[in-house]
Amino acid sequence: MSITLLNNISALVAENAVSNTQASLQNTLTQLSTGLKINSGADDPAGLSIADGLGANIAALTQSSQNASNGIGLLQTADGALSQVTNVLNQAVTIATEASNGGLTTDQATALNTEFTAILSEINTIGQTTNFNGTSVFNNNNTDSLASAQGSVASPLALTTVLTTGDSVTINDSATGGTFKFTAAAGDTVGDLQTAINNAVTAGTLSAGTTLTIPTAGGAAANQGQVVIATTTTGDSLQITSNDPTLGTFAASTNSADNASFFTSDGTGGGASTTTTSISNLSAAALGLTATGVDLTSATDAKTALTAITAAISTIAAQRGDIGASVNQLTAVGNVENTEVQNLTNAQNNVQNADIASTTSKLTQFNILEQTGFDALSQANSAEQNVLKLLQ
Known part of the structure; x- marks a missing residue:
């Protein structure tokens, strides 16, 4: 693997991973705060349509x-x-x-x-x-x-x-x-x-x-x-x-x-x-x-x-x-x-409501990934400092 100076690929990978983790963490926090796993059409377009139809019924x-x-x-x-x-x-x-x-x-x-x-x-x-x-x-x-x-x-x-x-x-x-x-x-x-x-x-x-x-x-x-x-x-x-x-x-x-x-x-x-x-x-x-x-x-x-x-x-x-x-x-x-x-409310619950136990587990997972991601990004930035040793 060649050693380069202008692009820190490792840092870019770590940064992208942290960004994705933070987006997932934000979505998880939204689900926990609302109790819903569908909070916008982007979360589940088909599920949102079903849930809203059941709500009207x-x-x-x-x-x-x-x-x-x-x-x-x-x-x-x-x-x-x-x-x-x-x-x-x-x-x-x-x-x-x-x-x-x-x-x-x-x-x-x-x-x-x-x-x-x-x-x-x-x-x-x-x-x-x-x-x-x-x-x-x-x-x-x-x-x-x-x-x-x-x-x-x-x-x-x-x-x-x-x-x-x-x-x-x-x-x-x-x-x-x-x-x-x-x-x-x-x-x-x-x-x-x-x-x-x-x-x-x-x-x-x-x-x-x-x-x-x-x-x-x-x-x-x-x-x-x-x-x-x-x-x-x-x-x-x-x-x-x-x-x-x-x-x-x-x-x-x-x-x-x-x-x-x-x-x-x-x-x-x-x-x-x-x-x-x-x-x-x-x-x-x-x-x-x-x-x-x-x-x-x-x-x-x-x-x-x-x-x-x-x-x-x-x-x-x-x-x-x-x-x-x-x-x-x-x-x-x-x-x-x-x-x-009663039956339609149960059906709507299954489609729309968040599984709190599962969502809480994801929250723990994404918190850990966020911390490790920041640590990895820090190490990737530090690794670039090694190039200076070749100039001594």
């Missing part, structure tokens, strides 16, 4: 589990309210059965009917005040506008249209708990019915904003020429019955959605799903407890009321069954998502 599934939990909370709130309604309806069964029996005085029948009216009022209150996270559970499911079966653009009804003498229109209002009944006298018109409704609003029997209108051509496209009875009271629900062939039956012309929907996803289009539960409007009117003849003022009416109350209990039981099935479904969804989060 975990975030979506974690929130979806919370969505399911919130959904369960809402449904359990509804179920609890319906349970209380069942309790008061059972009380109504008792007093209706008592009122159906003969031998009661007028005062006793009146007292029983007053108690029955209070029960109906309590049902309305439960329906109107039950909420979850500031949102009404039942009264978003309202029927706030109903239109007559008769009348059209070609043959429109009008305020001057004469109603059938002796026939009636009955409106049950869930917001007030009131029942309005209009029986047509000879010569009464739709305009007279409109006036009676306005008077009932003033008296508080019907909620503020309850109106009768007849949409005309050039106005709203829907229900032109028909009698429309509607309310603008938020959460209100109307139930209208009519035996007048001039008007025909009344059907809902607008009905807000009665579905509670809960979204879950793993962050991909294929992994998204929506669990939907139908929650019906809750009011005495919606349960059919405010129709004509459903009261306890006489033994005959009490028997009619008893049949209606029993049917209402069955309706509530069916609703609770649907809600319970949805609670079980959301519980299962939440359990599956929690298991997925």
